[in-house]
Structure formats: structure tokens, C-alpha cells
Amino acid sequence: KQEVTQIPAALSVPxxxxxxxxxxxxxxxxxNLQWFRQxxxxxxxxxxxxxxxxxxxTSGRLNASLDKSSGRSTLYIAASQPGDSAxxxxxxxxxxxxxxxxxxxxxxxxxx
Amino acid sequence: SAVISxxxxxxxxxxxxxxxxxxxxxxxxxxxxxxxxxxxxSLTLIATANQGSEATYESGFVIDKFPISRPNLTFxxxxxxxxxxxxxxxxxxxxxxxxxxxxxTFGSGTRLTVV
Numbered sequence: 001k002q003e004v005t006q007i008p009a010a011l012s013v014p015x016x017x018x019x020x021x022x023x024x025x026x027x028x029x030x031x032n033l034q035w036f037r038q039x040x041x042x043x044x045x046x047x048x049x050x051x052x053x054x055x056x057x058t059s060g061r062l063n064a065s066l067d068k069s070s071g072r073s074t075l076y077i078a079a080s081q082p083g084d085s086a087x088x089x090x091x092x093x094x095x096x097x098x099x100x101x102x103x104x105x106x107x108x109x110x111x112x
Numbered sequence: 113s114a115v116i117s118x119x120x121x122x123x124x125x126x127x128x129x130x131x132x133x134x135x136x137x138x139x140x141x142x143x144x145x146x147x148x149x150x151x152x153x154s155l156t157l158i159a160t161a162n163q164g165s166e167a168t169y170e171s172g173f174v175i176d177k178f179p180i181s182r183p184n185l186t187f188x189x190x191x192x193x194x195x196x197x198x199x200x201x202x203x204x205x206x207x208x209x210x211x212x213x214x215x216x217t218f219g220s221g222t223r224l225t226v227v
Contacts, residue, residue, distance in 0.1 A: 034215050041223050043204055049215035089154060100216065102154040
């Protein structure tokens with residue numbers, strides 16, 4: 001069964017801290033992995049996409065890594081800001097099938 | 113990448129009624145995907161909609177409850193039929209992005225409350 005887990009489920013940090021969100025998946029036959037941000041009651045905003053052949057992607061203060069062999073991806077957020085407060089979801093697109101399998105998300109609060 | 117316009121953004125509906133959610137994409141796409149996000153939960157795929165054929169539903173979802181239309185390559189609707197409070201969720205449509213690196217783009221979501 002394809003499962004995606006994320007830890008921690010929730011995280012509260014003071015502004016300015018660097019932080020790491022973790023995503024694990026059970027099947028390494030992935031096509032790509034995508035990190036999303038979701039604000040309360042809203043849709044999803046794509047943050048970073050990592051293809052199965054890549055090890056990391058960077059966008060501004062965000063860096064996502066991928067280790068297929070261990071079934072893990074991390075999202076690193078540097079110098080966190082209150083505006084980063086949201087739920088962060090990772091989603092795995094497997095080689096077979098057309099849809100994503102989503103993790104449960106990490107709810108991040110950055111305190112001013 | 114593709115831009116999706118989804119509406120309504122939110123609605124409060126009476127038990128037993130139906131609501132149709134629309135998604136319009138600014139480019140032609142082969143497949144559109146409909147997801148449900150129940151309160152406090154992650155996203156679950158409802159169905160995949162191809163233009164010109166019937167939608168493919170995931171386990172636990174049926175056409176009578178969630179009929180889908182896909183009249184052309186830029187538009188799709190999802191209807192939530194005979195609603196009950198358990199249908200209160202955020203519903204999202206998605207397409208595969210056409211920009212660099214592929215990936216998926218999501219609509220802004222429809223927040224449905226059934227009373």
C-alpha cells in the first residue's frame with residue numbers, strides 16, 4: 001500500500017528559526033515528489049517539485065531534498081517568518097497510476 | 113503553468129440538496145482531477161476526468177453521488193449530490209502543470225458546509 005507520512009504533525013517556532021519538515025513514503029518507485037503550502041480553508045500552492053532523478057530543489061528560503069532509497073524527503077525553511085505559517089503537504093506521484101498520494105501535512109506556526 | 117479558476121469558493125447548503133462546482137483552466141489539459149479534503153485531513157482523490165469519456169472513480173466514490181462532467185479540454189464540473197453533513201469538506205480540482213518540471217496545479221478550492 002502506498003503511504004505517505006509527515007512528521008511532525010504540528011510545529012510552533014519563534015520567528016527567525018531554521019526548520020525542517022519531514023516526509024516519508026513507503027514505495028520508492030516514484031515519478032516525482034511535490035511540496036505544497038495550504039493556508040486555512042484555501043487551495044494548494046505548489047512550492048517545490050523534485051523529479052525522481054534529482055536530489056534537491058531550491059526556491060528562495062526553501063530547499064527540498066529527496067532520498068528515494070530511504071523513502072524520505074525534507075523541506076528546509078530558512079529564517080522562518082510569521083507569513084510562513086500554514087500547513088505544508090508533501091505529495092508523491094508514483095510511476096504507476098496518475099494521481100498523487102498526499103501526506104497528512106505539517107501545521108506550522110511561526111510566532112512573531 | 114496552468115491557471116485554474118474554481119467556483120464557488122465556499123457555500124453553505126441544506127441537507128438533501130446538490131451543489132455543482134466548476135473548474136476552468138486557461139489551457140487545454142487531457143486530465144483533470146477532483147479531490148476532497150475532509151476537516152483536519154489530507155487530500156483524497158475522488159475521480160479523474162478525461163474529456164470525451166466517463167470519469168474514473170477511486171474506491172469509495174461513486175458516480176451517483178459525485179457526477180462529473182468534462183465537456184471540453186478546459187472545463188469540468190463536480191456535483192455533490194443529496195448532501196449530508198458528512199459531505200462538508202474542501203473540494204479541489206487539479207491539473208498537471210504544463211510548465212517546467214511538470215507537477216500539478218490546484219484550484220483555490222470550494223469550502224462546502226452542509227447543514
